[in-house]
Amino acid sequence: MDNKGMPSHHGVKEDRIKQYPNETMRILNERASCRQFSDRSIEPETLEQILEAGVHSPTGGNLQPYSIIKIENAEKRQKLADMCGQKFIGDAPVNLLFCIDWHRLRRWSEIEKAPFSAMCSFRHFWISFQDTIICAQNICTAADALGLGSVYIGTIMEFFKEIKDMFRFPKGVFPVVLLCLGYAKTSPFVRRKLGVRTVVHSEEYHELSDSDLTSVFNEKYPNIRIEITDKRLARIEEVCNIVHGHAFSKECLNRIQENGYINAAQRYFGLHYCADVMPEGNDDFLKIMEEYGFHWFKKYRPHKEE
Numbered sequence: 001m002d003n004k005g006m007p008s009h010h011g012v013k014e015d016r017i018k019q020y021p022n023e024t025m026r027i028l029n030e031r032a033s034c035r036q037f038s039d040r041s042i043e044p045e046t047l048e049q050i051l052e053a054g055v056h057s058p059t060g061g062n063l064q065p066y067s068i069i070k071i072e073n074a075e076k077r078q079k080l081a082d083m084c085g086q087k088f089i090g091d092a093p094v095n096l097l098f099c100i101d102w103h104r105l106r107r108w109s110e111i112e113k114a115p116f117s118a119m120c121s122f123r124h125f126w127i128s129f130q131d132t133i134i135c136a137q138n139i140c141t142a143a144d145a146l147g148l149g150s151v152y153i154g155t156i157m158e159f160f161k162e163i164k165d166m167f168r169f170p171k172g173v174f175p176v177v178l179l180c181l182g183y184a185k186t187s188p189f190v191r192r193k194l195g196v197r198t199v200v201h202s203e204e205y206h207e208l209s210d211s212d213l214t215s216v217f218n219e220k221y222p223n224i225r226i227e228i229t230d231k232r233l234a235r236i237e238e239v240c241n242i243v244h245g246h247a248f249s250k251e252c253l254n255r256i257q258e259n260g261y262i263n264a265a266q267r268y269f270g271l272h273y274c275a276d277v278m279p280e281g282n283d284d285f286l287k288i289m290e291e292y293g294f295h296w297f298k299k300y301r302p303h304k305e306e
């Protein structure tokens with residue numbers, strides 16, 4: 001870690017160490033998620049500066065349809081840590097819960113006698129989701145710039161019901177992501193990414209050949225070769241059978257035996273974000289959205305005078 005508490009080059013290949021034109025470019029290129037937080041609390045003025053940078057973010061129509069719940073209370077942080085099964089949530093001195101917030105704009109419209117239907121509109125939802133994330137990411141960058149570390153927690157989406165009660169959300173407020181914030185205890189590992197040549201398409205979408213595609217992912221995940229165990233094999237077989245049927249399942253198992261390991265893609269979608277489980281609960285999520293006051297998936301019926 002350097003003297004500003006920023007991530008070091010730890011984990012970055014020599015050929016990727018670059019000179020940057022300024023500090024902002026270095027911070028953006030060397031950022032990394034932090035999951036080990038020191039006991040040092042965040043100075044109130046530092047936190048204020050970080051939050052100020054967040055609320056200055058771009059936002060559709062300059063509406064700012066989001067709120068941030070600042071969680072410093074140790075019990076609440078611990079509860080979130082237990083809920084999500086991620087200890088460092090409790091170790092981070094500040095958790096920020098980023099939420100879409102149409103409630104505030106609905107109230108404003110009511111007071112000002114303006115028509116309002118944003119909670120029934122997918123378009124509004126879509127933009128507000130982007131607004132919320134853009135604000136969150138600017139906060140991450142501001143935190144990096146002031147020598148802090150952060151990590152997003154997406155697992156909160158498994159606990160939408162509990163979170164609504166825990167933070168006393170009115171209808172129209174919907175949690176998007178949690179951010180743990182604090183000073184890093186150890187230097188976070190800077191991870192490899194797919195490069196510009198893979199991610200950026202010049203003028204139109206360009207398909208990679210199978211071999212180019214395989215090699216860019218191999219470069220990104222050079223160390224993911226998961227050991228074969230009976231339990232893992234049985235699980236992958238089960239996932240493949242459910243999602244693509246028996247013939248595919250055989251192909252997958254053959255590939256594992258040929259390689260002598262479970263590859264990164266098989267690990268991601270067969271063992272981690274399991275392809276059989278991920279689509280489950282879609283209907284429940286829609287119901288939860290309704291409970292939160294969002295109705296964009298139902299036919300909208302405008303009020304009609306008798």
Ligand SMILES: Cc1cc2nc3c(=O)[nH]c(=O)nc-3n(C[C@H](O)[C@H](O)[C@H](O)COP(=O)(O)O)c2cc1C
Binds near residue numbers: 032033034151152155
């Ligand atoms: C939407 C979102 C959700 C995430 N959820 C989690 C999480 O629940 N737990 C965790 O440890 N990291 C989480 N992360 C962090 C990612 O694992 C991390 O960004 C990724 O592995 C790349 O590493 P890097 O941020 O160090 O570049 C999340 C990141 C994003 C953007």
